[in-house]
Amino acid sequence: MPLLRALWFFIQLSIIVVAAVWLLSQRGTVDIVWNEYSVSGNLGIFLLAAVLIAIVAVGLLRIIGAVVNAPEKFSRRRIEKNRRKGFQALTRGFVAIAAGDAKKASGFAREVRKLLPDETGLPLLLEAQAARLRGDEGDARQSFEKLLHDKDAAFFGVRGLLKSSIDAGDPVGALSFARVALDKNPKQPWVLKTVYELEIENKHWHAAMQLLDRARKQGAIEKDRARKDEIALLHVLAGEHRLARDENGEINRLERALKLDPHFVPTVLRLGEIYLEKNKKSKAAALVEKAWKVNPHPDLAALWEKLxxxxxxxxxxxxxxxxxxxxxxxxxxxxxxxxxxxxxxxxxxxxxxxxxxxxxxxxxxxxxxxxxxxxxxxxxxxxxxxxxxxxxxxxxxPDSVWYCTLSGNIYDRWSPVALPHGSFNTIEWGIPVGGAKIVSRSLDNGADLDPLMIETY
The missing domain is CATH 1.25.40.10 (Tetratricopeptide repeat domain)
Structure with missing residues (x-):
């Protein structure tokens, strides 16, 4: 490389020398007359002098331009330097967040705010995460709310406010933010699952039913889990029809549940009892026999006795x-x-x-x-x-019982909602692991649901 640079320098120097010699070798005379003054000179010398004057003029103009633009360049370089330092502090701040170091994360957040005063997205996210890490949920919430005004980073704000609401035990507020998140990312599996679970927690059974199919198609909920949840939701909706004395509506919901799983004991029991009340014993007996072949169950034997x-x-x-x-x-x-x-x-x-x-x-x-x-x-x-x-x-x-997989509570019957804690579709037939508590009250396929627990949306 040094050899090539030296060669290039000598080539340029040679070109300049040749050009100068060529200019000086030009024959002719130049006469300049200005009022009573007259100047005569050789053409070559005149051309060389003109080139030199032009070069000096260009150099002077560049020097003047550099002096005039120096403050702006200095300011721009300072801003660029601050941006580099700011984004470096931003990276280190997120590393501190990942490491769980609240003190360092907060320090880097302050440094970023000083170096990048006009930036909103990631600096605000760092401030919010640092505030949450040190336990200051109020400051975190304010930063997340500011993020909502940044169209490129608004989703960070929605997600942060969603988590804040969930942590604060505010399912209503959480659901509102979750719906905003769903509008922004309608196919994101975790968003679909979160909205679905919050619709369930808020007892918006119809909205949950509508969302369940979307969540299943996007892989947010496993197919088997989605099928079981759909059956449980159909039982809840059947319970609503029962409370409203709409027998046809109840039967329609239960028959849909039966198609999803013809061997699910609670569905067979409730439909069998309805058929028994309508004096359709043969139809009820057929249900029991079909279920018994696959899933023999003491509750089915009790219905069989009634038949x-x-x-x-x-x-x-x-x-x-x-x-x-x-x-x-x-x-x-x-x-x-x-x-x-x-x-x-x-x-x-x-x-x-x-x-x-x-x-x-x-x-x-x-x-x-x-x-x-x-x-x-x-x-x-x-x-x-x-x-x-x-x-x-x-x-x-021990004998198999109906028990809640979440709490271990034992129930005398299955129900879609486990009382008193209200978890959805967590009651299963089996042997509970560890200690268990017997709960005397259970829901009979929605028949004993407190009206306040059933809300439409």
């Missing part, structure tokens, strides 16, 4: 009615227990013991052993045998 034919003349008819369940699912302990209970009601202790023995082989549970103790007490009155079965019940595997 049983009159057995006053022939008690064995009742046993045969329950034996249908055992035929449908011979591998189900609940089916064997259902038949055993029917046999007990008919005074057939031997048959009851036989079915309970089969159930014990399939799945021994506390409920089964308690029933065995009841049979023993009725048939033999043998206190020792009864105590033996009760001891087994105490140490046996």
């Amino acid at each position: 049983s034919p009159d057995a006053s003349a022939d008690p064995l008819r009742r046993v045969r009615w329950f034996e249908k369940l055992a035929v449908l699912r011979p591998d189900s302990a609940d089916a064997q227990i259902a038949v055993a209970k029917a046999a007990m009601d008919c005074g057939l202790s031997g048959e009851a013991k036989a079915y309970l023995t089969t159930a014990e082989y399939i799945r021994p549970t506390a409920r089964l052993y308690r029933l065995r103790a009841d049979v023993e007490e009725v048939s033999t009155h043998n206190a020792a045998m009864v105590r033996g079965w009760l001891d087994k019940a105490a140490s046996a595997a």
Whole structure:
């Protein structure tokens, strides 16, 4: 590189020398007359002098321009230097936020505000995040509100205010900001999910139902979870129709839920009870049989009992009615227990013991052993045998129950909303892990919903 620069310099110098020699070698005379003054000279010298004068003039003009523009250039360079330092402080501030260092983050936020006084977006976001990190939610909220006026960074403000409202336990305010976020980003999965969950929390069931399909299509909610939530929402809406004494509306909602899952016990129970009230026993029995084949459940056995034919003349008819369940699912302990209970009601202790023995082989549970103790007490009155079965019940595997996966509370029936905490669609059939609390009140598919809990939107 140095060699090339030297070569280029000599080339330029050679060009200048050749040009000067060429100018001096030009023949001719130049006469300049001004009033009584007259000047004569060689043409070459005149041309060379003119070129030199032009070069000097251009140089003087550049010097004057540089002097005149010096303050502006200095100011511009200072601004550019401040911007570089400001964005460097901005980066370091966000690093401090990520590290959880509130003191450094706040210091960098002040430095950025000093170096970049006219910037709004990212500096305001840094101020808000630093304020939140040090626990000053008021300042954070003010910064997020200022961000709303920056069209390029407004979404940061919306998201910050949304989180602030959620943290403050303000679902109504959170929902309003979430809807703004959804308007700005209608296909963003986390926004869809947040709005959906807030619609649920605010008990805007119709709005949640409308949004659920969008959330599912955008992958914001897993398909299986969305299907279960849709069923639960249909039960809530069916409960609204029931409170309004709109039986057709309730049936329509429940039948839609049944199409989504024909084996979901609460849907089968409620529809079966409606059909029973309308004296459509065969239709209700068909529902139970279809569900029982896939999902044998004690609650279905209770409905099956309501559907049983009159057995006053022939008690064995009742046993045969329950034996249908055992035929449908011979591998189900609940089916064997259902038949055993029917046999007990008919005074057939031997048959009851036989079915309970089969159930014990399939799945021994506390409920089964308690029933065995009841049979023993009725048939033999043998206190020792009864105590033996009760001891087994105490140490046996627990029975499945309806329980809230969020709180562990146990319910006597399923409902779409778990009281008293109000979580949505968290009651499942199974064995709760850890301690559990029995909740006496439960929702019957919306029938016992407090009217204040049902709001339309």
